[in-house]
Amino acid sequence: MRIGELARKAGVDVQTVRYYERAGLLEAPARTGSGYRAYGPQHLERLNFVRHCRSLDMPLAEIRRLIELSRDQRVSCEQVDALVRAHLERVRTKRIALQSLERQLATLSAQCASGHRVADCGILEELIHAAHGEACACHPGG
Numbered sequence: 720m721r722i723g724e725l726a727r728k729a730g731v732d733v734q735t736v737r738y739y740e741r742a743g744l745l746e747a748p749a750r751t752g753s754g755y756r757a758y759g760p761q762h763l764e765r766l767n768f769v770r771h772c773r774s775l776d777m778p779l780a781e782i783r784r785l786i787e788l789s790r791d792q793r794v795s796c797e798q799v800d801a802l803v804r805a806h807l808e809r810v811r812t813k814r815i816a817l818q819s820l821e822r823q824l825a826t827l828s829a830q831c832a833s834g835h836r837v838a839d840c841g842i843l844e845e846l847i848h849a850a851h852g853e854a855c856a857c858h859p860g861g
Contacts, residue, residue: 725758729766742779743767746787769848777806 726733739745745765748756765786772782781802788794788802830841837843 720758722756722758723763725766728763729770730769739766742777744783776810781806785799
């Protein structure tokens with residue numbers, strides 16, 4: 720199959736396929752006599768694997784490592800597990816950071832009193848004060 724068909728079957732852009740090839744996540748396909756890339760089912764399977772890993776927010780370097788590990792059936796599964804556990808810890812850390820961000824945004828949103836002009840906007844006032852490292856009088860403890 721050609722690159723467009725591969726991309727369509729995997730639900731990605733052609734540029735994504737090319738990017739993954741350049742990144743070493745997708746093996747270069749054979750070329751037809753006329754120079755077109757000829758992808759096989761193994762390319763679609765690998766592309767779907769990469770897409771799934773990306774949906775788990777895995778960085779390309781980790782996906783590349785998983786692919787390397789999968790090529791040697793003698794390698795202990797512990798290496799794969801260690802990689803996934805390290806990623807899980809990063810996800811947990813990111814979740815905590817996102818929860819903090821959510822609280823900050825909720826606090827900012829509470830500063831809004833609808834119907835005011837931008838000049839009287841509590842959100843902008845809070846952001847400006849925070850940018851200067853000051854506590855805003857409009858937000859106790861802020």
